Amino acid sequence: MIRSGQSHILAIGGGSFRPSPRYSFMEASSLLRYGLDLTGQDRPKLGLLATATGDAADWLLKMYGAFAGWDVEVSHLTVFPMPNVPDPKAWILEQDMIYVSGGSVANLMALWRLHGLDEAFEEAWRAGVVLTGQSAGALCWHVGGNTDSFGPELRPWSDGLALLPYSCGVHYDSDPQRRALLQESVAAGELPGGYAADEGVGLHYVGTEFIQAVSVEPGGAAYRLEHDGDGGVKEFRIEPRLLTP
Numbered sequence: 001m002i003r004s005g006q007s008h009i010l011a012i013g014g015g016s017f018r019p020s021p022r023y024s025f026m027e028a029s030s031l032l033r034y035g036l037d038l039t040g041q042d043r044p045k046l047g048l049l050a051t052a053t054g055d056a057a058d059w060l061l062k063m064y065g066a067f068a069g070w071d072v073e074v075s076h077l078t079v080f081p082m083p084n085v086p087d088p089k090a091w092i093l094e095q096d097m098i099y100v101s102g103g104s105v106a107n108l109m110a111l112w113r114l115h116g117l118d119e120a121f122e123e124a125w126r127a128g129v130v131l132t133g134q135s136a137g138a139l140c141w142h143v144g145g146n147t148d149s150f151g152p153e154l155r156p157w158s159d160g161l162a163l164l165p166y167s168c169g170v171h172y173d174s175d176p177q178r179r180a181l182l183q184e185s186v187a188a189g190e191l192p193g194g195y196a197a198d199e200g201v202g203l204h205y206v207g208t209e210f211i212q213a214v215s216v217e218p219g220g221a222a223y224r225l226e227h228d229g230d231g232g233v234k235e236f237r238i239e240p241r242l243l244t245p
Contacts, residue, residue, distance in 0.1 A: 008130045009163065009205045010035045011138035013170045013197025015216060016099070017066050028066040029216050030243040031202045032099065035132045036072060039096035047095035048076040051111055052103025052136040055080040059101055079111055089120040097130040100137030106149035108136055109159055118161055125163055135170045138203070142168040144191055146181045154178060156185040164208055169196025172223065186225050187233040193226040201240055213240035 010031070017026040036044050046067065050059040055078040067074055077091055078084045085091045092098065098121070100108070112118045125131055131141055139145045144158035145168040154177045160168075169182040178196075185191040195203050195210055200217030203210065213222035222238040 005128060007125050007128060007207050008035075008038045009125070009141050009203075010038070010130065010132040010214075011141060011164075011168060011170075011195075011197065011203040011205070012132065012134035013138065013172055013199055013201050013203075013222075014102075014134055014174065015200035016134040017062070026062050026066045028070065029200070030245055031200070031214065031216055032067075032132070033070075034202065034204075034214055034243055035097055035099075035130055036070075038130045041096045043071050043073060044096035045094060046072045046074045047092065047098045048074065048101075049078075049098065049133075049137075050076070050101045050103070051079060052101055052105060052108040054103075054107070063099070063101065079115055083115065088115060088117060089123075092117070092120045092124045093127060093129065095124070095129055097132060098124070100131075100133030100140060102133075102135030102137060104149040105136035105139045105145075105147050106157060106159070108140060109161070112140075112161075121161060122163060131163075132202075138170050138197070139168050142166050142194060145169055145194075146178055146185065154181050156181065156190045158191055164194075164205055165192060166194030166210075167191035167225065168194055168203070169223070169225070171199060172196045173198040173220070182225065183233045183235065186227065187231060189227075193224075193233075195238075196223040196225065198222070213238050214243055215240035216243050216245070218242060 198220040201215045201220040224236040
């Protein structure tokens, strides 16, 4: 398979899927079209993972339905009650793009490491497989962020794959706890500086370099967080490129 030779990650703050105005199911948003375009393939292979939901069948069905009518070859990987494919690493490397759902990022990482998927994803990323996901599926590629994996009160979390050497903020404009806690965690040195995304906004990295933010929400934004050198944090707004529906 010919790939671009570049390593892409598209970390989405939320809003990968939307209610269809015409049908009863969800539709994939333009954020995922943007990710698929990064593969450079006419009919890309799209691999779905719902590990963060415990491989919930309803989530997998919703994701399959969301790509109805798209020119993609969709398959999925589960680990409950056992992997559904003979060689999960080979399956990952065969995909052009991986999409990881939201849910519990702490449980997701524990299961990925148990099954050796952490190493498989790093190899796939270096080989040019586009890695995408929202919420837990965005946090996982970074050093960490904040999560409700342990209960309704958010906690800092720093056990991600760290393919990207940054913290990550998701649901940044829809959950008021998240912004304050991420700023506190970066200021205290619990997490490195990083990037955050509002609902409907994706963070696009090539290698480990942040390239741009993209959005399906007019008015949505991304943010850069940095230590200020005096026990605090600086936050800079990043205007995203608005995608067509």
